[in-house]
Amino acid sequence: MIQRSNGSGRRILTYPAVHPCEVISPQTLLASLITLTCNICSFKSKVIASNARNAREIIRQIGVVRVFLEAVRDESSGLPTSAVLSLSELHLAFQKVQFLLEDLARDDARVWMLMKSGHVASQFRILSRAMGTALDVLPLASVDASVEVKEHVELVARQARKTGYEVDPDDIRVVEAVRSVLAGLEKGVAPDKGDLKWVLEFLGIRKWSRCEKQVKFLDSEIGFENLSQEKREVGLLCSLKGLLCYCRCVLFDVVDGEPGRRSETKCSGAGVAVDCLNSEDFRCPISLEIMADPVTIATGQSYDRSSIEKWFRAGNPICPKTGEKLKNTEVVPNLALKRLIQQHCCENGVAFADSGHRNHDSGRTRLAVAGSLAAEGAMKMVAEFLNGWLEVGTVEEQNKAAYEIRLLSKSSIFNRSCLFEAGVVPHLLKLLCSADSGIQENAIASLLNLSKYTKSKAVIVENRGLDLIVGVVKKGLRLEARQHAAGTLFYLSSVEEYRRLIGENADAIPALMELIKDGTDRAKKNALVAIFGLINHPENHRRVIVAGVVPLLVNVLTSFDSEALVTDALAILSTLAEKPDGSVAISRCKALDTIVGILNSSIPRAGKEFCVSLLLALCVNGSGDVVALLAKSPSLMGPLYSQLNEGTSRASKKASALIRVLHEFHERRSSGSISPVPQERFVHVR
Numbered sequence: 001m002i003q004r005s006n007g008s009g010r011r012i013l014t015y016p017a018v019h020p021c022e023v024i025s026p027q028t029l030l031a032s033l034i035t036l037t038c039n040i041c042s043f044k045s046k047v048i049a050s051n052a053r054n055a056r057e058i059i060r061q062i063g064v065v066r067v068f069l070e071a072v073r074d075e076s077s078g079l080p081t082s083a084v085l086s087l088s089e090l091h092l093a094f095q096k097v098q099f100l101l102e103d104l105a106r107d108d109a110r111v112w113m114l115m116k117s118g119h120v121a122s123q124f125r126i127l128s129r130a131m132g133t134a135l136d137v138l139p140l141a142s143v144d145a146s147v148e149v150k151e152h153v154e155l156v157a158r159q160a161r162k163t164g165y166e167v168d169p170d171d172i173r174v175v176e177a178v179r180s181v182l183a184g185l186e187k188g189v190a191p192d193k194g195d196l197k198w199v200l201e202f203l204g205i206r207k208w209s210r211c212e213k214q215v216k217f218l219d220s221e222i223g224f225e226n227l228s229q230e231k232r233e234v235g236l237l238c239s240l241k242g243l244l245c246y247c248r249c250v251l252f253d254v255v256d257g258e259p260g261r262r263s264e265t266k267c268s269g270a271g272v273a274v275d276c277l278n279s280e281d282f283r284c285p286i287s288l289e290i291m292a293d294p295v296t297i298a299t300g301q302s303y304d305r306s307s308i309e310k311w312f313r314a315g316n317p318i319c320p321k322t323g324e325k326l327k328n329t330e331v332v333p334n335l336a337l338k339r340l341i342q343q344h345c346c347e348n349g350v351a352f353a354d355s356g357h358r359n360h361d362s363g364r365t366r367l368a369v370a371g372s373l374a375a376e377g378a379m380k381m382v383a384e385f386l387n388g389w390l391e392v393g394t395v396e397e398q399n400k401a402a403y404e405i406r407l408l409s410k411s412s413i414f415n416r417s418c419l420f421e422a423g424v425v426p427h428l429l430k431l432l433c434s435a436d437s438g439i440q441e442n443a444i445a446s447l448l449n450l451s452k453y454t455k456s457k458a459v460i461v462e463n464r465g466l467d468l469i470v471g472v473v474k475k476g477l478r479l480e481a482r483q484h485a486a487g488t489l490f491y492l493s494s495v496e497e498y499r500r501l502i503g504e505n506a507d508a509i510p511a512l513m514e515l516i517k518d519g520t521d522r523a524k525k526n527a528l529v530a531i532f533g534l535i536n537h538p539e540n541h542r543r544v545i546v547a548g549v550v551p552l553l554v555n556v557l558t559s560f561d562s563e564a565l566v567t568d569a570l571a572i573l574s575t576l577a578e579k580p581d582g583s584v585a586i587s588r589c590k591a592l593d594t595i596v597g598i599l600n601s602s603i604p605r606a607g608k609e610f611c612v613s614l615l616l617a618l619c620v621n622g623s624g625d626v627v628a629l630l631a632k633s634p635s636l637m638g639p640l641y642s643q644l645n646e647g648t649s650r651a652s653k654k655a656s657a658l659i660r661v662l663h664e665f666h667e668r669r670s671s672g673s674i675s676p677v678p679q680e681r682f683v684h685v686r
């Protein structure tokens with residue numbers, strides 16, 4: 001099941017309450033009801049920003065019912081069975097009241113609950129009526145409790161049926177203010193700061209971090225809404241998110257709670273830039289394509305809907321991945337995975353392990369728009385505002401601006417284009433020389449994600465940015481800054497001309513090598529991908545070999561680095577091996593056994609494919625010894641034959657070419673011929 005954003009498994013403003021079962025004993029029901037009423041009463045002390053009066057009123061009424069229930073519990077005679085029906089209805093209504101109060105008390109949903117205050121008030125009315133009806137049918141006469149307590153319950157029953165639960169006039173005023181600000185944003189009118197402060201004060205949003213929480217919450221609601229059938233609320237949610245982003249950037253000078261750091265250090269393995277992307281998880285195990293509509297079947301495995309349905313239609317009631325026989329062939333949409341895939345597709349940077357599809361436009365499914373006119377207006381104003389701070393702000397303001405840009409440039413092409421158009425790129429480049437390690441890191445992190453936007457690349461290069469970025473790879477004040485700088489070089493190296501220019505900077509390759517030597521895994525990863533980007537240029541190919549990258553990579557293979565790093569190192573080696581100087585350098589490192597060992601290990605498929613290409617290239621383009629050595633290796637043939645079936649079609653072609661090479665070697669040897677292998681006999685597979 002999908003974990004919703006609040007972690008409770010429930011989406012906000014939904015009330016998945018269940019009826020107690022019919023055979024429940026009255027005592028159990030009573031105890032459970034009392035617990036529910038206690039929970040509800042505990043909301044008295046929580047901060048509720050909108051619908052505050054309605055919440056107080058329903059809590060008061062339920063408090064009276066609680067006193068009654070406790071009195072009944074303490075009577076020895078217990079409850080008549082005729083009371084069970086009424087109490088069951090109360091139980092259902094109270095569950096829903098609790099959900100509603102939980103939503104109202106969420107500190108990240110305040111803006112949204114305010115905007116939904118009409119709906120919330122009507123829910124209170126409906127639930128209160130249900131409570132009134134349930135109390136009406138309670139057989140009070142046959143229940144043991146004091147007259148006074150019974151009178152209170154009767155009074156509450158009447159009130160529950162009558163209370164208006166109107167929307168608070170204060171709520172209405174604030175909602176109107178928000179709507180008028182949004183209307184202004186649509187027309188490009190900057191909101192009045194005083195108005196915004198008043199709205200945020202009303203909602204108790206007094207800090208950057210709380211403002212940021214609203215943005216995150218709205219963002220996750222947009223995700224769920226986008227997956228729903230109607231998508232009715234998307235426009236409003238996007239507008240509000242735009243507005244809250246604006247508030248966060250413009251109204252708060254101080255970023256509280258050391259934010260960013262936390263989210264930066266964890267690596268979910270799901271769609272995070274160059275750093276730790278694992279797009280294999282996004283591929284359907286049947287079609288091997290990125291899943292368009294992931295669904296989960298009874299075994300918990302996910303497949304693309306069209307593939308698995310075809311599989312079932314073909315009469316296979318088993319799970320293709322686990323081989324388990326299925327009790328049913330029901331499929332459930334995996335919305336969480338779908339979101340991650342969408343997010344992943346929003347990125348231009350393509351995974352490294354994916355090098356076969358490098359320039360494949362996975363961004364096509366992306367939404368390049370802000371979601372609403374107001375959101376668009378807000379983002380443009382934010383970009384202008386931040387650019388102003390970068391240009392003429394104090395050091396603190398520049399740092400704050402660079403930090404906000406870093407956050408904004410993470411998520412969308414639209415944000416990146418607004419920031420770019422506002423002119424932030426040259427200012428950020430200047431900040432790379434800052435003596436403040438925080439500013440430098442924020443600036444290079446911003447540039448990393450901005451450099452995914454095509455136009456930014458040119459502006460970076462025109463402003464001498466390449467040298468500055470190489471400088472940060474080499475001597476960045478923090479290791480993180482060096483890591484981001486390496487990542488930026490990777491994105492820049494997607495342009496032929498820039499690959500050449502980066503290579504011409506004598507510091508570039510040595511600085512990346514330093515990172516591979518002593519960086520963290522993520523820094524190594526970025527440096528490896530940057531080198532992979534660079535060697536697409538013939539001059540760089542030569543430079544990399546001269547600089548001694550090959551032994552360094554072989555070291556990565558042998559030093560038990562993570563599978564991802566090993567895969568990246570293999571990818572570079574297999575590209576280098578395609579040319580004679582590369583093959584020679586690799587053969588010199590005596591790495592054949594290591595490579596064969598990796599092929600026989602449990603490394604993911606992409607890694608094995610690189611092993612096969614690498615070995616094939618070494619046989620075809622390297623010296624004759626390689627074939628002889630490989631022919632002697634006992635553990636090569638098995639894994640090679642499995643590649644014929646298990647690998648991609650490319651891997652299997654290469655494996656069969658390599659098998660042919662080895663067979664011919666054996667044949668020639670048994671026929672006594674020792675002449676070198678005639679190269680043109682081999683199929684050149686790419």
Ligand SMILES: *[C@@H]1O[C@H](CO)[C@@H](O)[C@H](O)[C@H]1NC(C)=O
Nearest residue numbers: 369370407408411412414415
């Ligand atoms: C712009 O960036 C913010 C992150 O601060 C993000 O929440 C928002 O979704 C982005 N805008 C768009 C249009 O995606």
Ligand SMILES: *[C@@H]1O[C@H](CO)[C@@H](O)[C@H](O)[C@H]1NC(C)=O
Nearest residue numbers: 272273410411445448449484
């Ligand atoms: C760049 O954006 C991705 C998400 O698109 C994010 O995970 C990553 O942390 C960002 N990089 C930096 C250095 O902030």
Ligand SMILES: *[C@@H]1O[C@H](CO)[C@@H](O)[C@H](O)[C@H]1NC(C)=O
Nearest residue numbers: 577578579580616617620621
């Ligand atoms: C061998 O070298 C040639 C020329 O450099 C290259 O085109 C070819 O792809 C290489 N073959 C393999 C299997 O790497």
Ligand SMILES: *[C@@H]1O[C@H](CO)[C@@H](O)[C@H](O)[C@H]1NC(C)=O
Nearest residue numbers: 597600601602634635636638
């Ligand atoms: C290849 O891998 C298998 C299974 O992991 C292992 O049993 C076998 O010993 C390996 N072969 C060699 C020669 O290392």
